[in-house]
Amino acid sequence: MTTLLAASAGGQAALDGPSPARTGRLRRRSRLIAILFVLPALVINLLVIAGPTVVSIGASFTKWNGITAPQFIGLDNWVKLAGDPSFLNAIGHNFVYLIIFLTVPMAMGLVGAFMLSRVRRGAALFRVLYFIPYLLVSVINAQIWRNLLDPEFGIASLLRGVGIHWLDDVYFFADEKFALYSVAFVDNWHFWGFLLVLFLAAMQGIDPSLYEAARIDGASAWHEFRYIVLPGILPTITFALTIIAIGSLLTYDYPFILTGGGPAGATDVGSLLVNRTAFIARQAGYASTIALALSLLSAVFLVLFSFLRRREEN
Amino acid sequence: MSSITSVLRRRPREADSRPGGLGPTPVSYTVLIILGLFAFLPVLVLLFNSLKSSYEIGINPLGLPSELDWSNFADAWRQGNMARGFVNTTILVAGTIVGTWICAGSAAYALARLDLPFKRGIETYLFVVISLPVQMFIVPLFFLWVQLHLINTLFGLIIIYVATSTPFSVLLLRTFLVGIPRELDEAARLDGANEFQVATRVILPLSWPGFLTVGLVSGLGAYSELLFAVTFLIDPTLFPVATSFLQFSSGFTQLYNLVNAAGVIIVLPLIALFLVMQRRFIAGLATGGTKG
Numbered sequence: 001m002t003t004l005l006a007a008s009a010g011g012q013a014a015l016d017g018p019s020p021a022r023t024g025r026l027r028r029r030s031r032l033i034a035i036l037f038v039l040p041a042l043v044i045n046l047l048v049i050a051g052p053t054v055v056s057i058g059a060s061f062t063k064w065n066g067i068t069a070p071q072f073i074g075l076d077n078w079v080k081l082a083g084d085p086s087f088l089n090a091i092g093h094n095f096v097y098l099i100i101f102l103t104v105p106m107a108m109g110l111v112g113a114f115m116l117s118r119v120r121r122g123a124a125l126f127r128v129l130y131f132i133p134y135l136l137v138s139v140i141n142a143q144i145w146r147n148l149l150d151p152e153f154g155i156a157s158l159l160r161g162v163g164i165h166w167l168d169d170v171y172f173f174a175d176e177k178f179a180l181y182s183v184a185f186v187d188n189w190h191f192w193g194f195l196l197v198l199f200l201a202a203m204q205g206i207d208p209s210l211y212e213a214a215r216i217d218g219a220s221a222w223h224e225f226r227y228i229v230l231p232g233i234l235p236t237i238t239f240a241l242t243i244i245a246i247g248s249l250l251t252y253d254y255p256f257i258l259t260g261g262g263p264a265g266a267t268d269v270g271s272l273l274v275n276r277t278a279f280i281a282r283q284a285g286y287a288s289t290i291a292l293a294l295s296l297l298s299a300v301f302l303v304l305f306s307f308l309r310r311r312e313e314n
Numbered sequence: 315m316s317s318i319t320s321v322l323r324r325r326p327r328e329a330d331s332r333p334g335g336l337g338p339t340p341v342s343y344t345v346l347i348i349l350g351l352f353a354f355l356p357v358l359v360l361l362f363n364s365l366k367s368s369y370e371i372g373i374n375p376l377g378l379p380s381e382l383d384w385s386n387f388a389d390a391w392r393q394g395n396m397a398r399g400f401v402n403t404t405i406l407v408a409g410t411i412v413g414t415w416i417c418a419g420s421a422a423y424a425l426a427r428l429d430l431p432f433k434r435g436i437e438t439y440l441f442v443v444i445s446l447p448v449q450m451f452i453v454p455l456f457f458l459w460v461q462l463h464l465i466n467t468l469f470g471l472i473i474i475y476v477a478t479s480t481p482f483s484v485l486l487l488r489t490f491l492v493g494i495p496r497e498l499d500e501a502a503r504l505d506g507a508n509e510f511q512v513a514t515r516v517i518l519p520l521s522w523p524g525f526l527t528v529g530l531v532s533g534l535g536a537y538s539e540l541l542f543a544v545t546f547l548i549d550p551t552l553f554p555v556a557t558s559f560l561q562f563s564s565g566f567t568q569l570y571n572l573v574n575a576a577g578v579i580i581v582l583p584l585i586a587l588f589l590v591m592q593r594r595f596i597a598g599l600a601t602g603g604t605k606g
Contacts, residue, residue: 034428048477052451153375
């Protein structure tokens with residue numbers, strides 16, 4: 001209805017020629033229409049994201065079970081957080097995760113993408129193969145590796161067949177020594193191909209004349225990688241570092257599926273702790289504090305990397 | 315997430331990008347093949363084991379199946395209640411895609427082509443919201459959903475998925491919509507079309523590759539999502555197929571062949587879609603409207 005009105009008003013204005021009052025009213029009307037177009041997105045965003053985020057910040061200063069009215073307790077939750085061994089345990093694992101993901105998949109993605117950018121035959125097939133684990137559903141990736149790392153039926157049985165008994169009694173997901181690394185390994189298997197495809201696309205955006213110039217100068221593959229490819233895809237690298245940092249601090253799926261945080265908290269991470277605290281222990285206020293701390297940490301990385309990116313651009 | 319789409323969209327350019335072939339290709343191929351085996355062998359094992367009898371899995375857990383036991387798929391489908399799971403998943407995926415198209419499409423349209431106040435502010439807000447972690451709002455959201463009786467409903471989950479996939483979709487669609495020449499909609503307005511008609515008859519047909527990308531990304535997200543699904547759904551009859559697989563695989567660990575078969579069934583649509591969509595993206599960009 002409003003759009004019809006606007007259209008007819010527009011026709012009228014075209015006939016009459018512009019008059020200040022009329023154009024003012026027209027502009028208001030077209031703005032109103034624009035706002036109507038944004039309204040669905042705005043309402044759903046306020047309901048699901050913005051509103052609860054604000055409530056969460058407020059709740060971090062309260063004692064709240066999620067149902068009855070919250071009770072303001074000042075900084076008590078924050079003081080408790082600083083000395084909470086289960087929080088420090090979980091956040092420590094997030095940082096181990098972070099260090100693993102900043103190195104292993106980055107190296108695999110960069111090297112793989114560089115190699116792939118230098119070959120032609122089979123390049124499309126390789127890219128599909130690398131991307132498939134990223135495409136698959138986390139519950140199924142977890143199941144694949146639970147099978148493969150099983151001491152009875154997995155790779156261990158293959159090695160036993162040729163007389164190697166190293167893995168006979170290694171329970172990758174049940175042994176405190178290995179569990180966190182095993183979970184990170186499975187997550188990495190799922191993730192690195194995405195980085196490779198991301199880097200490959202960035203490498204293909206590099207001006208080909210740069211390579212030609214380098215080749216005329218007799219540059220080696222390493223020199224090409226170091227002096228043309230790396231600087232050429234630097235924005236993509238900082239983007240990758242950002243999503244890795246945020247992803248590592250907020251990881252949920254693989255620890256939840258593979259170990260549930262066990263054995264004995266050896267793979268517990270921040271987001272598992274948030275959900276346990278909020279929905280099982282029903283301490284919604286304290287859970288909000290943990291969540292806010294995690295988010296602030298990831299915001300630090302976000303600011304850090306966007307600062308780096310801005311410096312590159314200058 | 316938005317980066318995947320840019321990768322997919324950039325793909326067609328690759329044909330004319332690099333001279334290639336120079337340098338140590340044997341080394342390159344060795345590394346590429348090792349990485350390829352690392353990525354794909356585990357998936358092959360899943361496929362092999364889905365075709366073995368449970369007896370054969372016991373004696374030959376990793377190798378090729380000696381004969382193909384297709385009955386695993388029917389058994390897994392029945393015992394895992396996968397028909398119900400796929401109905402739930404279809405509702406979630408379709409609802410998420412349509413909802414995202416409506417919310418993100420209309421918002422992007424306003425940002426790109428209409429006289430919207432506070433444009434810069436809205437864009438900055440969208441960037442902030444994209445990097446906002448789920449943990450930041452999941453706790454109050456859960457209790458809000460309890461109050462609104464949206465907990466344990468597919469509709470409630472769809473709203474969450476639409477809300478989380480809308481911000482990046484707006485930014486992605488905006489770049490598509492900005493690229494369409496203004497003369498086209500001005501011509502339509504002169505012919506007497508109203509704003510709604512301009513949006514649906516002129517702009518929408520020209521920006522469908524963007525909508526396809528947004529639909530693909532938000533649909534894939536809804537298909538595989540776990541955190542919200544396990545937190546906000548309680549009744550197992552409402553579980554989407556990925557979540558009910560988790561239940562099935564922990565309940566039937568001794569039936570490896572059925573669990574693997576269920577896994578293959580869940581994964582197959584994704585791989586098929588990916589292979590088909592790769593081509594569609596290329597075709598879409600090659601033939602697509604005024605962009606090229």
